[in-house]
Amino acid sequence: MNVLAEQVFARARCRACWVYAGLVALVVASFWTLDLKWREFLAPDALVTMARFAGEFFPPQMSAPFLFRTGNALLETLAMSALGTLIAALLGIVVALPASKTSADDPALFKPLARFMLNALRSIPELVWAALLLIAAGLGPFPGTLALALHTTGVLGRLFAESLENATPGPAFALRVRGVSELRVFLYATLPQIWPQVVSYTLYRWENNIRAAAVLGVVGAGGLGQMLSYHLALFQMRETSTVLLAMIILVALVDALSYVARQRLSR
Amino acid sequence: MTAVAASYDPAWRGRVGVLLLAAVLLWPALVWTEFKPWEVFDAQSLKSTGRFLRDFVPPRHDPEFLHLMLLQTWRTVAIATDGLVLAFLVAVPLALVSSAQMSISSLSGRMARGPYALRQTARWAAIVLRSIPELVWALLLVRVVGLGPTAGVIAIGITYGGMLGKVYAEILESGEAAGTQALLRNGAGRLQAFFYGTLPQCSTELVGYTVYRWECAIRSSVVLGFVGAGGLGQELDNATKMFAGAEVSAILIIFIALVAIADRMSAWLRKELG
Numbered sequence: 001m002n003v004l005a006e007q008v009f010a011r012a013r014c015r016a017c018w019v020y021a022g023l024v025a026l027v028v029a030s031f032w033t034l035d036l037k038w039r040e041f042l043a044p045d046a047l048v049t050m051a052r053f054a055g056e057f058f059p060p061q062m063s064a065p066f067l068f069r070t071g072n073a074l075l076e077t078l079a080m081s082a083l084g085t086l087i088a089a090l091l092g093i094v095v096a097l098p099a100s101k102t103s104a105d106d107p108a109l110f111k112p113l114a115r116f117m118l119n120a121l122r123s124i125p126e127l128v129w130a131a132l133l134l135i136a137a138g139l140g141p142f143p144g145t146l147a148l149a150l151h152t153t154g155v156l157g158r159l160f161a162e163s164l165e166n167a168t169p170g171p172a173f174a175l176r177v178r179g180v181s182e183l184r185v186f187l188y189a190t191l192p193q194i195w196p197q198v199v200s201y202t203l204y205r206w207e208n209n210i211r212a213a214a215v216l217g218v219v220g221a222g223g224l225g226q227m228l229s230y231h232l233a234l235f236q237m238r239e240t241s242t243v244l245l246a247m248i249i250l251v252a253l254v255d256a257l258s259y260v261a262r263q264r265l266s267r
Numbered sequence: 268m269t270a271v272a273a274s275y276d277p278a279w280r281g282r283v284g285v286l287l288l289a290a291v292l293l294w295p296a297l298v299w300t301e302f303k304p305w306e307v308f309d310a311q312s313l314k315s316t317g318r319f320l321r322d323f324v325p326p327r328h329d330p331e332f333l334h335l336m337l338l339q340t341w342r343t344v345a346i347a348t349d350g351l352v353l354a355f356l357v358a359v360p361l362a363l364v365s366s367a368q369m370s371i372s373s374l375s376g377r378m379a380r381g382p383y384a385l386r387q388t389a390r391w392a393a394i395v396l397r398s399i400p401e402l403v404w405a406l407l408l409v410r411v412v413g414l415g416p417t418a419g420v421i422a423i424g425i426t427y428g429g430m431l432g433k434v435y436a437e438i439l440e441s442g443e444a445a446g447t448q449a450l451l452r453n454g455a456g457r458l459q460a461f462f463y464g465t466l467p468q469c470s471t472e473l474v475g476y477t478v479y480r481w482e483c484a485i486r487s488s489v490v491l492g493f494v495g496a497g498g499l500g501q502e503l504d505n506a507t508k509m510f511a512g513a514e515v516s517a518i519l520i521i522f523i524a525l526v527a528i529a530d531r532m533s534a535w536l537r538k539e540l541g
Contacts, residue, residue: 019539027352030345037417050411079299086293123526124519127402127490128500131507132515136316137307141300215402219493219504222300232406244403251398 141222322512350423396429
């Protein structure tokens with residue numbers, strides 16, 4: 001008995017060794033094949049260039065009109081993230097309904113299709129969506145909002161579908177046997193049950209989306225990111241530095257608020 | 268009771284009120300984001316979108332293109348892997364320095380002031396590194412090291428270094444401190460105490476989180492391609508700018524497949540190494 005256990009243990013250990021060996025091979029191959037320019041990055045004159053580059057960021061542009069524009073871009077970023085998340089929450093519930101099997105006699109015909117759609121929406125990052133949507137919606141915050149909405153729909157839809165399947169079927173069944181219509185069953189039995197999860201998932205994604213919205217503009221989709229890439233492209237380093245500061249402050253504020261909220265809620 | 272009374276919702280006033288309030292709050296957001304969906308449907312925009320989308324089918328699949336894509340997919344994975352290795356090298360010292368379990372002075376009463384300051388500095392360093400998105404680092408680094416994977420690798424290394432450092436430290440501190448402290452009290456060195464006291468309890472969680480971040484890094488390295496860090500993202504960016512629908516759809520399919528495979532791989536690795 002003991003010998004057998006030892007053999008199983010030894011085999012399991014060796015499996016892990018092979019996996020680790022594979023990972024090491026992956027890392028070596030990755031470094032081997034990429035033409036990384038460490039020399040250009042770490043050579044003394046490169047360091048001097050970099051120091052000069054960093055020096056150009058100081059002092060940040062702090063004139064009143066520029067600060068006003070940065071503040072506007074910051075509000076735009078916030079609005080993009082809020083609206084994008086809201087649209088995503090609504091669409092997420094709409095797609096989550098066909099993507100879940102809510103009761104035993106629910107045929108869930110469209111489940112594979114809806115799940116596939118959610119996965120596709122989710123696996124394409126916001127920034128890629130934004131780059132694609134620029135073709136249809138032009139430059140500005142609107143394609144950015146849509147991009148956030150599409151990616152987040154994928155994420156939230158999947159989470160909502162899981163909440164729907166985990167909801168207790170009792171209340172819905174009680175209404176259904178009385179002949180209440182499906183819409184009302186959802187509104188008065190299922191939705192109230194999953195509501196706390198819907199709210200907390202949505203808030204969590206909003207937090208992520210504020211961070212995402214800040215950089216989304218790099219491809220031209222509005223907010224702080226668009227200002228950043230604009231001034232960086234014109235080599236206006238002092239302006240760039242102000243925008244960067246605004247971004248860092250925004251992210252830090254969101255982090256701090258969410259930390260405080262979490263502490264409050266978990267106490 | 269009539270049918271009308273039976274379908275009456277006693278809370279409708281509150282619900283409608285909340286919805287109205289939400290609509291009022293939403294209004295500025297709609298203005299700020301220039302939310303004009305109808306512009307998407309004007310004739311000119313529809314024409315260009317239509318042409319772009321018609322090109323999607325069939326996706327481009329000649330051998331030459333597929334060979335290039337294979338190469339770029341590998342580069343995307345390699346950028347993510349190298350970036351994560353760099354991040355690991357940044358994160359390990361940060362986590363070791365900031366973990367309070369390694370403190371010798373706190374074995375007897377409060378932690379001494381110097382080590383406390385050092386730990387807080389390391390903790391803040393991790394938070395600062397992580398608070399600037401990797402895309403911004405890449406954007407800046409492309410100016411310094413030029414176009415190519417180097418900027419992407421360093422960008423992932425910096426941001427993920429901060430993330431890993433912060434989370435590693437949290438995981439190390441969440442473990443039971445008794446074993447580590449007993450070792451430290453009996454004169455073990457800090458590294459000995461770490462390897463024999465702390466690490467064995469936390470290794471599964473540490474490996475799991477690292478593998479999860481590797482998966483995130485792959486997604487992120489595609490995005491970094493958009494600012495010129497090479498790989499699939501750069502190809503996608505070029506194809507989009509040239510309105511090459513067939514190429515865009517091919518790259519999107521490859522990308523979705525890559526993410527799905529990375530997802531499976533990471534789940535499998537976590538199971539295998541856990």
